[in-house]
Each structure stands twice: as structure tokens, then as C-alpha cells.
Amino acid sequence: MTEPDWSSCSERELWFFVAVELQKRGIATVLVGGAAAAVHSKGAYRSGDIDLLIDAFPAPSEKALRDAMLEIGFEAKGRHFRHPKCDHLFVEFIRNSLHIGKDYQIEPQTWAVDSMLVRGISATDSVKDRLTSYVYFEARECLDQAALIAAVNEIDWASVEKWAVREGEAMLKAVAEVRTLANDSGSSQ
Template sequence: MEEDVWRFLAWHLQKAGIETVLVGGAVVAIYTEGLYQSGDLDMVPDEFERKRIEEVLTAIGFEARAGRYFGHPQCEHLLVEFPKGPVELGEEFPVTPAEELVSGEILKILSPTDCVKDRLAGYIHWQTRDTFDQAVLVCKKQAERIDWSVLKNWCKREGALGAYEELEKAVQRE
């Protein structure tokens, strides 16, 4: 569900010249093939232009909600948020997102490895166990696409090698 809505929105925004990167829980939902459900799409625009974003989304049936949120009357359970950028993963900046070509437009999303970093950042900085569990799910479903050496080096730079070791054990254990 999240993936279809993301592709639809990102395609229309990109067509209008508004580049976004999908981050957060919706990326987990996509890479776990729906094992995790997010409930929202976090799309970081290259430049925050609320008026232009609102124009594009209104034209395709979305309505502005409080703050940076948008919703669609036929999809009430899924909100779209446009947090201000840039995309950062802990102390890592800049982040180079993965690209996907959809009907002639390039859509951007965190790579599986960067998605795991994003989830681990929540675990490291806020001790949120659910984000750790999401990182484990992504590692299992995207095993061939995870760069473990990049994850290990990132955790070292974040001062959290223990989080990497815990992740490695959790993925091997299950």
C-alpha cells in the first residue's frame, strides 16, 4: 500500500520539478514487503516549497492537514508528511538515496542499508526497541542488498558499535 501511494505521489511531484526522498517507516514497509505497516509517508523535499507541494497534491485529490501533513479522502489511514531536509542518518550527511525509474521519472528512496541506519539511529539515540526490530526485519528481507561493512563503519562513527553487534546477532539468531 505505502509503495503504491509513494510512487504515485513522488511521480507527480517529480513531474512538477519537486524532488523528494522517501524516508522513515514507509521505507521499512516497502523493504519488508508489508510485514511492517507505517501509517504515513515521510517525503523529504529537496527544497521545502509547501505552496507548490500543496498545488500538486490538491490536483491529484489530496487535502492539506495540520502542519506538514496531507491526506486523501479515499485513503484516510495513510498520511503524507513533508519534513524539512536535508536527509541525515545520525551524523551522516549528505546521504545519497537509491533511485528508481518509474514512467520516465526518477524517484528517490533510502537504500536498504540506509534504511537500516535510519532505524538504528532511532534505537541508538532514543532507545526505541521497535526501530531496532524494524532494522532486523529489513536486514532479513533485503539480505542480498545490505552492506554490512558500511553498517559496521557507520555504527562505529556513531559511537554505537554495540548496536551493530546486537543487530548482527539478532539477524543470525532468527
């Protein structure tokens, strides 16, 4: 895959590059977290990092992951990986099961990139993910991120509300808040 313009690449461009290159090396990933919010908000939100969940069993060893990242030009900086020409974004890997709140039945969305499929959480699941951080970690900015996503995507609100019921009363209130914010920003969703 062609390298992105390191000095100005978006989360989406960096994600596509890293995900494709890792997949070529047998390492499957799923884009999650703030980077998924950046992608689904179409750049209205910038996360500053790429969160990739390792989605392989057995998972690659730390050495195999590190070696793969070194092969594609990244340097290990603690638990992060940075490309020496990219000052504004870094990559972080998550070793956990794919879940949002109490929901472990997440089906990643796929994007076709250079005749390969890369995976990330859907816009609807990204709204749920941001609401999870808002409610459970009291991260107000995540409510705003969820609203940015909802304002520019068709969200499956029935799915969000069904999920919120299982998460509890605070999550139901958060869903109402994000819908109001998204509508106030001009969303027709």
C-alpha cells in the same frame, strides 16, 4: 500515473504515486523514515505514513507544495496530507538535509516508475536510519524494523559497521543486536 487502490494501497504504491506526480510538478523528494522501512521490509512492517524529504534547491514554498498535493487529490490536515479515499496512510514532508545520524553523505537509491526515477534511501541506509532512532530516541520498535529489513535484503554490513564506529559505542552495540535478530529470523545476509 495510474492512481493506486486507495482502500488498500501499500506504502510503496502510495509513495510511487505521490513521488511521480510531484516530480511532474518539479518537486523532487526522497523517501525516508518508517515508510522506507516498510518498503525495504517488503511489507513485513507497516508505517502508516509516507515520509518524504524535500530534495530541491531552492525548496518549493509551502503554498507550492500544498497546491501540488491538492492537484493530485490530497487534503491538508495540519502538517499531513491525506487522500479522502485512503484512510490508512498519510503523507508528511520533511524539510531538512538528508542525513542519518552524523552522516550527511547519503546517496539515495533510484527506482524506475512510469519512465521516471523516484528516490529513497537504500536498504542499508534504512537499517542505519532505524538504528539511529533506536539508539538516539530509545525506540525499541526501530531495532525490530531494522531486523525486518536486514532479514530480506542484502545489507552492506561493512558500511553499517564503519558508520557505527563514527556514531559511537552504543551504535556498535545496536549493530550487533540487529545482526543477531536478523540472523535469528532466518536471514542469510
